[in-house]
Amino acid sequence: MSKMKAAALKEVGVIEVETRDIPSFSEEEALVKPMVAGICGTDIERMWRTGTWKFPTVLGHEFCGQVEKVGSKVQNVKPGDRVIINPMVTCGVCRYCRSGHQNMCVSYDYLGSRSDGGFAEYVNVPAKNLMVLPSDMSYELAATIDPLVIGIHTLTKADIQPNNTVCIMGAGPIGNFMIQLAKIYGAGKVIAVDLSPEKLETAKISGADVVIDGTKEDVYEAVEKATGSLMADVVIESAGAPQAVENAIHVAGKQARVVFMGTPHRDVTIHDKVFESILRKELTVRGSWCYDYKELPMNEWQTGIDYLYSGKVKIDHLVSHRFDLDHVKEAFDVVKTRENFFNKVLIYVNEPLEK
Ligand SMILES: [Zn+2]
Ligand SMILES: [Zn+2]
Incomplete structure (x- = not known):
């Protein structure tokens, strides 16, 4: 044939x-x-x-x-x-x-x-x-494995420290993987933000401690409440939606890391006060693109295979x-x-x- x-x-x-x-x-x-x-x-x-x-x-x-x-x-x-x-x-x-x-x-x-x-x-x-x-x-x-490896690569940019509060914008497949990975990498509280109640349900199954529905709640106020006003130590933007991009900077705490991995398909507007907060909060803002294929410090692909095969990261939901x-x-x-x-x-x- x-x-x-x-x-x-x-x-x-x-x-x-x-x-x-x-x-x-x-x-x-x-x-x-x-x-x-x-x-x-x-x-x-x-x-x-x-x-x-x-x-x-x-x-x-x-x-x-x-x-x-x-x-x-x-x-x-x-x-x-x-x-x-x-x-x-x-x-x-x-x-x-x-x-x-x-x-x-x-x-x-x-x-x-x-x-x-x-x-x-x-x-x-x-x-x-x-x-x-x-x-x-x-x-x-x-x-x-491919979307999981993208999540792994993103989290290597986030430098999660033990007990950090991690806020993840977007609860699609990669967002859900990153919720699970954040816990593996030692995060304390994980907050997930999305506009879909169904996706927020999956975020809970993935291990999110707090879920925020951006259609019903003010995202900044909800993160403020969930963190005792300290805001997030690490924010990961995986939605690519303009509002989520601005929120990612807005909900970051002082000296937080903000990692962008969601591709925007429209222009993004960031209000001047929110932009200024990058300076005032001394944020580290990074991008993450695809994945590495090198062996050291770790092979992200082999790590992805291991996490899924061992059941450490779950996909059924x-x-x-x-x-x-x-x-x-x-x-x-x-x-x-x-x-x-x-x-x-x-x-x-x-x-x-x-x-
Ligand atoms: Zn892809
Ligand atoms: Zn090349």
Whole structure:
């Protein structure tokens, strides 16, 4: 069989499951069968607003799979291995790659936006971007490693100290992962802020001590009340909504760390008094982008695998929908607007979906 099914984005708003040739692969690549893949917030933007770098492109960068074949020079994986895919394919030679900061690479490819991703029965992937999973780790669990690793990378920027109060803006999948991670990293009180009551319920299951519904409460006053006016030691902004960005600075306490990882899709306005508080409170404001792939001080991907496999980080309460590859269009309809509740939406690509 030389043909496969692939869900290709043809233009903004148009995704079609089509029949294509199975891709060829180089001597340093593997041919991978994607098993389960997640829809990321960035996929929603690509599908409904921005498109991909070129059309058509197979979407999907959060995916795990099984190695089907390997090129002649591949040594780290073999056919039959269960693998997680790091979708960021970096050059390996620029100053950032050489200093261990691949996420700053000046010339990278990205599966699922710049080249074809995981919403297809097969995809070719550089073998260096594959890590072998435990043989009994479920593909559903493994499909969420990518967003978890983004959360891990973000928290490494937050420098959480024992008993710190951590406030997380946005209780989507990554926000929920970061609630769990903050507890692992020694946070005291964890406060979650969102506009969706359903997401705040998941935040409680993830371990949030205080949840704030921004549609019902003044976020600043609610954090003030929850912290005895000290405000948060660490704030993480994962929503990307303009109001959440401003709130992140506003609810930070003196000498707090504020880490931004949610991508805004509209202009952000910060009122002068709130901006001035960055100075007055001597805030440390940082950004966080994707993930590192280096070994030291820790391999964020291996840490992500370990946390999920050991059950330290849980996803069961975060998966809201599952679809098979033929129903990718329906999956994107679910996430088109915020009117429907959704959290992590998974595509069972090659893994059978039991109804
Ligand atoms: Zn993503
Ligand atoms: Zn590079």
